[in-house]
Amino acid sequence: MKDKINKLLSAIQEISINTTAELDEFRLKYLSKKGEINNLFNDFRNVSAEERKEVGQLINNLKQLAQDKFTTVKESLLYAQAVDVTEDYTKSSEPLNTGSRHPISQTRREIVEIFSRMGFTVAEGPEIEDDWHVFSGLNFPEEHPARDMQDTFFINKSPDILLRTHTSSVQVRTMEKNQPPIRQIFPGRVFRNEAISARSHCIFHQIEGLYIDKDVSFADLKQTLLIFAKEFFGPDTSIRLRPSFFPFTEPSAEMDVSCSICGGKGCNVCKYTGFLEILGCGMVDPNVLEASNIDSKQYTGFAFGMGIERITMLKYQIKDIRYFFENDIRFLKQFSKF
Ligand code: DAH
Numbered sequence: 001m002k003d004k005i006n007k008l009l010s011a012i013q014e015i016s017i018n019t020t021a022e023l024d025e026f027r028l029k030y031l032s033k034k035g036e037i038n039n040l041f042n043d044f045r046n047v048s049a050e051e052r053k054e055v056g057q058l059i060n061n062l063k064q065l066a067q068d069k070f071t072t073v074k075e076s077l078l079y080a081q082a083v084d085v086t087e088d089y090t091k092s093s094e095p096l097n098t099g100s101r102h103p104i105s106q107t108r109r110e111i112v113e114i115f116s117r118m119g120f121t122v123a124e125g126p127e128i129e130d131d132w133h134v135f136s137g138l139n140f141p142e143e144h145p146a147r148d149m150q151d152t153f154f155i156n157k158s159p160d161i162l163l164r165t166h167t168s169s170v171q172v173r174t175m176e177k178n179q180p181p182i183r184q185i186f187p188g189r190v191f192r193n194e195a196i197s198a199r200s201h202c203i204f205h206q207i208e209g210l211y212i213d214k215d216v217s218f219a220d221l222k223q224t225l226l227i228f229a230k231e232f233f234g235p236d237t238s239i240r241l242r243p244s245f246f247p248f249t250e251p252s253a254e255m256d257v258s259c260s261i262c263g264g265k266g267c268n269v270c271k272y273t274g275f276l277e278i279l280g281c282g283m284v285d286p287n288v289l290e291a292s293n294i295d296s297k298q299y300t301g302f303a304f305g306m307g308i309e310r311i312t313m314l315k316y317q318i319k320d321i322r323y324f325f326e327n328d329i330r331f332l333k334q335f336s337k338f
Contacts, residue, residue: 001040001047005058008036012066017073026073030066037063100336104205104324107312108187111207114231118224120185120209125170127189131160137172138248139287153191153202163191167208168248168305171284174210175292180299181213187308198320205308210284212294212301218251218283221302225281229257233315236263240275249282249303261317269317276314279306 012030017023030036040059047055101109112122125133135147145151146165153163170186186208194200211220222241229237237260241253256277259270266272281304286296309321316335318324323331 001043001051001055002058005040005055005062008040009062009065012062012069015069017069020077023070023073023077026066027070031063031070037066100332102324102332103312103316103335104308106335107308107315108205108207110232111228111306111308111311112185112187114228115185115209118227120183120211123170123174123184123186124188125164125167125173125186127164127191128155129162129164129169131162133169133172134162134164134166137176137288137291138168139285139291140247144247149193151193153193164188165192166190166305167206168303170208171210171248171288171303172292175212175289175294180294180301182301183211183213185209196322198322201309201321201325203325204321206305207308208303208305210301210303212284212289212299214299216300216302218302221281221283221304224302225255225279225304229255229278232311233257233260238264241281244280244282246280246282248285248288249280250285252280252282255279255281255304260315269314278311278314279304281305 008030015026017026028035032038037059040062044052044055044059116122131147134152135144140147152165155161155163167186167188167190170188174182174184174186188206188208189203190206191203192200194202196202209224211224222239226239229239236258238258240256240258242256244252244254246252254277256275258264259267259274259276261267261269262274264274266274270276281302284301284303289296289299289301309324312318312324313321
């Protein structure tokens with residue numbers, strides 16, 4: 001009898017119960033009316049008087065153990081059903097608001113991506129510059145108005161240390177370090193001493209492009225910019241080049257794209273002209289090449305520069321440049337899907 005009780009005891013201790021079906025099986029086998037433990041009580045009648053007390057105690061202990069096991073397992077199975085155990089309990093109970101890239105960063109990436117498919121690599125230069133890289137090395141005459149305190153933020157006068165007014169300065173840095181072929185774009189932040197309004201800001205971003213090699217022609221410039229315009233504004237976009245002037249290019253041009261809002265028919269965004277001005281460009285002036293020790297007899301090149309804020313405003317019809325700098329979530333989150 002004692003042997004039987006001990007065997008049942010270790011069986012109950014060792015059994016593992018993982019499902020409600022297994023738990024039911026356990027109950028039937030040990031705890032039901034016709035179960036093993038009740039059967040022991042039936043056999044109890046045959047136990048001798050001296051052993052009764054001890055054996056009775058053993059059977060009661062066994063029954064207690066089986067019952068305890070049953071209730072503990074039942075509770076834990078019920079708990080597991082109530083809460084999905086595959087749930088991640090380290091997760092925050094607050095909904096998480098993820099940020100998104102700033103529209104200016106998105107446009108910069110998009111432009112970089114388009115030009116890198118055409119073989120342009122990316123380089124950057126310093127925001128604090130000297131006169132040579134921003135003006136003199138780019139063929140600006142001494143008396144040019146851009147050199148005026150009214151247009152440029154100076155940090156120091158003679159020697160002139162200033163905040164770059166355009167990313168064309170990185171052209172000069174690239175040309176003094178590398179010989180052609182050069183095919184690069186230079187994104188970055190620029191600074192101008194201008195009153196802040198809906199249309200202009202004293203801090204904004206530009207992307208400059210430079211391509212110098214043997215036999216680079218104006219046709220290459222036009223085709224490169226046409227591909228860019230179609231990729232950025234859509235395949236139906238056409239371009240128009242108007243003669244212009246920049247000290248560092250000859251000839252120089254300004255490029256317009258057909259208005260993506262009205263498709264060139266004329267609307268209030270393009271002021272009924274059908275076109276929007278997006279960038280300045282031209283063939284690099286031989287003086288600029290020579291100033292950086294590039295042989296202008298052997299090499300020619302083109303350059304272009306565009307404002308990132310401006311083309312973002314045109315693409316998404318943003319009416320005020322100041323939105324880009326205010327970090328108002330209501331403005332920024334409209335760009336989170338891009
Ligand atoms: N640097 C000019 C600006 O800030 C833009 C520009 C025009 C860049 C013509 C060029 C260019 O490379 O060829 O307005």
